[in-house]
Amino acid sequence: MAWMLAAGVFLLLCALLNLLLNLLLPHRPASRWRRGLERGTMRMTSRLHRQTVVAPDPFDTLRLQTRLGYLSSKIRRVESTPHVYARAHRLMALEAAYDDLLDEACRLAGVPGEPEQQRSEAKRWQEEQELAARGWSW
Template identity: 65%
Template structure:
């Protein structure tokens, strides 16, 4: 019960102080308080990711399509010099571009999967579900 009386006394003193000092604090203080509040709010505010450039997205889709075509061409040709090395290099480049495309599209990275057919298929499906085509 004592805390209610203390709360009432505190509120009464605040009301009396408000009557005695009706002016707001000096503007210099308000500016300083406002700047400090903005800094704190800026730290607490979530940083939003900037929208990807549509031309960068289009260029990436075009490059993915070109690499997919080169991979199909090397796989279809029976007598290619260093076929395995070319396929490994092309697939590594394709995987890197898929990772970049997933980053641009906002697809969460698959940390538990190693690079390979399964991860590549999953990333392609995630990109296709977001409207990407190549």
């Protein structure tokens, strides 16, 4: 028990000496031992302090669902109208925006996958099914 008290006093004196040296010599370079100790303590604290998972804001989810519904209705409208000026260009732009929103919705819902994956109908269908399985609707 006495050795723990002695170790505590020793560490306290080391900390006070370090503080005093920092006040007197503020621009001294850190030693290799000190840098290694700092790296080790940073690694240890990062393991001990787990990141808290923040629950998504329900209003962000609702806003995303509303935007997805709006874009899907616009896509259906452009596809069903036979004579639309620059139809292919509009469809490509709307589908790209829809895919970006799907990626954001998947990230928000916690769907595993890579957002940089090649765009395709199969990927879009898979993301829609994953979101629907998690209770999303639009």
